Amino acid sequence: MTVFVRGLRFHSHHGVTDLERAHGQWLEAEIEAEIETRAGQTDRIEDTVDYVALANLLVETSRATNSHTLEHLAEAFARRTLEKWEMVNRIRVEVSKPNPLLNPSMAAIGVRLEKSRLT
DSSP states (O other): OEEEEEEEEEEEOOOSSHHHHHHOEEEEEEEEEEEOOOHHHHOOGGGSOOHHHHHHHHHHHHHHHOOSSHHHHHHHHHHHHHHHOTTEEEEEEEEEEESOSOSSOOSEEEEEEEEETTO
8 A cells, every 4th residue: 555645845944055055945745655554454543654744754854854955855754764664665755846046947856766675
């Protein structure tokens, strides 16, 4: 089964430029976790990954890492997800900067990472 979070938005100070790090900017994220769960039969939150906890882990990872690159943030989040939930076999995360503070102007930039217990 796959659980997902779409349209997550949070403020962050990630970036390579001094302007990005000083002023911060909004990030957007999509998360998918392939899990082994019995929640379909048991109807218990303890038997699945709590969507809010998954979203909060990305926000917490963002604040804790103070990364320059989105690549580093995505990798740290994927690693922490696999460490926290044994039932997660694969994690996919996409993190983007809408309207980044860069020249030339772009609608969005970002990264997509997929990591499994085997990689």
